[in-house]
């Protein structure tokens with residue numbers, strides 16, 4: 479398992495993005511929190527496969543109630559990742575296997591490591 483961050487590092491009602499890589503594996507992950515519950519999703523929009531935050535680290539709609547894609551404005555529920563309004567309505571974000579244990583948020587995958595988001599963005603740009 480890979481420790482993504484401390485539970486307290488995810489603000490209640492907020493979300494954070496992470497980049498994770500390992501041999502043959504690279505993924506961006508969103509961790510959203512509401513109260514004591516956390517939800518993990520792959521940071522890729524079901525409308526067009528691009529990251530929801532477009533490298534800004536901002537995942538919430540203006541009201542702070544939903545995850546929102548900056549591509550075309552789709553709204554996703556925290557609880558199940560389902561798009562409730564937008565061009566991919568009815569589709570869902572792909573779940574990422576996370577859990578909270580010993581005060582931290584863990585990704586249930588072995589052989590991977592966190593990648594610095596800024597370095598990742600720069601390498602993606604070539």
Ligand code: FES
Nearest residue numbers: 523525547549550
């Ligand atoms: S790319 Fe996400 S709504 Fe279009």
